[in-house]
Amino acid sequence: MVEVDWSGKHMEIVNIDTGEITKIHLFVACLPYSQYAYVEPTLDEKQDTWLRCHIHMYEFFSGVPVKTVCDNLKVGVVKHPKEGDIILTDAYEALGSHYVTAIMPTGVRKPKQKSSVEGTVGKVATAIIAKLRQHTFYSVYELKEAVSKALKAFNNAPFQKRQYSRIEVFEEERSYLRELPKVPYEVAGWEYNHKIYPNSHVCIEKNYYSVPFAFVGQYVDAKLTDSVVEIYNNHKRISTHPRFPLYVSNKYSTHKEDMSDAFSQPEMNDIRLKQWAASIGAHTSEVIERIFKSVTIKEQGYNSALSVLKLSKSYSEERLEAACEIALPMTRVPRYKQLKSILASNQDVIYLEKKSAHLKTVESNTNSHGYIRGSEYYGGGRYDK
Structure with a gap:
C-alpha cells in the first residue's frame, strides 16, 4: 500500500x-x-x-x-x-x-x-x-x-x-510491489459532442482531424493525451491522430482512406466552389484559389472555402469582394475570421466609399477643361474691326 x-x-x-x-x-x-x-x-x-x-x-x-x-x-x-x-x-x-x-x-x-x-x-x-x-x-x-x-x-x-x-x-x-506496466500511463483529457463536417473532419482545439466518411454528420468525443488525439463514436474508437501543439491552429491531419470519392452535397466540390467565387469577383476567386493551394487534399479546403463564400449571403457579393480585396495584401491565405472581421466592422464599406470618391475625382480631373478662345479671336479675321 x-x-x-x-x-x-x-x-x-x-x-x-x-x-x-x-x-x-x-x-x-x-x-x-x-x-x-x-x-x-x-x-x-x-x-x-x-x-x-x-x-x-x-x-x-x-x-x-x-x-x-x-x-x-x-x-x-x-x-x-x-x-x-x-x-x-x-x-x-x-x-x-x-x-x-x-x-x-x-x-x-x-x-x-x-x-x-x-x-x-x-x-x-x-x-x-x-x-x-x-x-x-x-x-x-x-x-x-x-x-x-x-x-x-x-x-x-x-x-x-x-x-x-x-x-x-x-x-x-x-x-x-507489482511490476510497472511496459508503457506508462499518459494523462488525457476529454472533449465531447463535436460534429463531423461534410469533409469527414472534426474540429478539436482549432485543428481538424479526419474520421471515416461513414460517420459524417454524427457527433463524436475526443480523448486528448500529450501526444495523441483519439476520436470515439458511441464509446468506440474510430480514428487516431498525432496531436497538434496548442500553439498551432487551422491545420489538418488527414488519413486518405477516411475520405469519400464523392459528396452528396453539390457545393462540396472544388470546381463548383471556384466557379461560385469567380461569379462574385476576381478577388474572391483569388482567396478561394489560395485556400485550396494551402491544403494537401482538396477536401481539406471545402469548409474554409464554403464559409467564406456564404458571407456573400449575409453581407452581399459586392461587400465580400471588397473585403477580399482588402484582405489579400494583408495575409497569405485570407480566411473566414479575417473577412468576417472586415465586414462586421464595415471596413469594406469605408473602403468602397473612398474608392468611389477617388474614381470620381480622377474622372472629374480628366473630363474638366477651360474655355479656350482660338487665334481668330485674338488675332484678326472677322473679329477685327
Whole structure:
C-alpha cells in the first residue's frame, strides 16, 4: 500500500528578473511499512498534476503497490457517500486501471485511515522544507534538484526508534510491489459532442482531424493525451491522430482512406466552389484559389472555402469582394475570421466609399477643361474691326 497527499506547507521560487514570488506545492507519498517517501514540487494542485505525480511516484518506487490510499480531494474523488460506491474522476480511475492498483479514498474527515502519510507530511516539512528554508530558488528545476537531494538524505537517515533506515527497509518491501506496466500511463483529457463536417473532419482545439466518411454528420468525443488525439463514436474508437501543439491552429491531419470519392452535397466540390467565387469577383476567386493551394487534399479546403463564400449571403457579393480585396495584401491565405472581421466592422464599406470618391475625382480631373478662345479671336479675321 502507498499513501498520497499534498503537503499543507509550501515552498517558493523567485523570478530573478521581477522578484515575483511563486508558491510551490509538494506532493508527498509514503509506503507505510518502510516509511520510504517520495516528494515532488509542483506549480499547482490540478488534476493533471496530481496524476503525473502518481506516475512519477510509481517510477520512483520501481513498482506499484496493491492499494493507493488518498484523501477526498476533488481532483481524484467525485463522491464518497457513507453508503454505496465511491465515485472517482474518470482520469483517476483510468490511472488505477492502468497500473492495476486499487485507489481507496479514506473516510471523510478520518485522517487516521492514512496516518503514515499524515505523519510523513510533518516529517517532510521538517526534513526538507526547514532544511532548505535558507536557500533562495529561481526555478522549479533548481528547486526539484534540491528537494531530490534532501529527500535522498531523508530516506537514507537511520530511524530514531527502530533499526535501519527507510531505504534499507524498502529493499525488503520492494519485492511486494507489482511490476510497472511496459508503457506508462499518459494523462488525457476529454472533449465531447463535436460534429463531423461534410469533409469527414472534426474540429478539436482549432485543428481538424479526419474520421471515416461513414460517420459524417454524427457527433463524436475526443480523448486528448500529450501526444495523441483519439476520436470515439458511441464509446468506440474510430480514428487516431498525432496531436497538434496548442500553439498551432487551422491545420489538418488527414488519413486518405477516411475520405469519400464523392459528396452528396453539390457545393462540396472544388470546381463548383471556384466557379461560385469567380461569379462574385476576381478577388474572391483569388482567396478561394489560395485556400485550396494551402491544403494537401482538396477536401481539406471545402469548409474554409464554403464559409467564406456564404458571407456573400449575409453581407452581399459586392461587400465580400471588397473585403477580399482588402484582405489579400494583408495575409497569405485570407480566411473566414479575417473577412468576417472586415465586414462586421464595415471596413469594406469605408473602403468602397473612398474608392468611389477617388474614381470620381480622377474622372472629374480628366473630363474638366477651360474655355479656350482660338487665334481668330485674338488675332484678326472677322473679329477685327
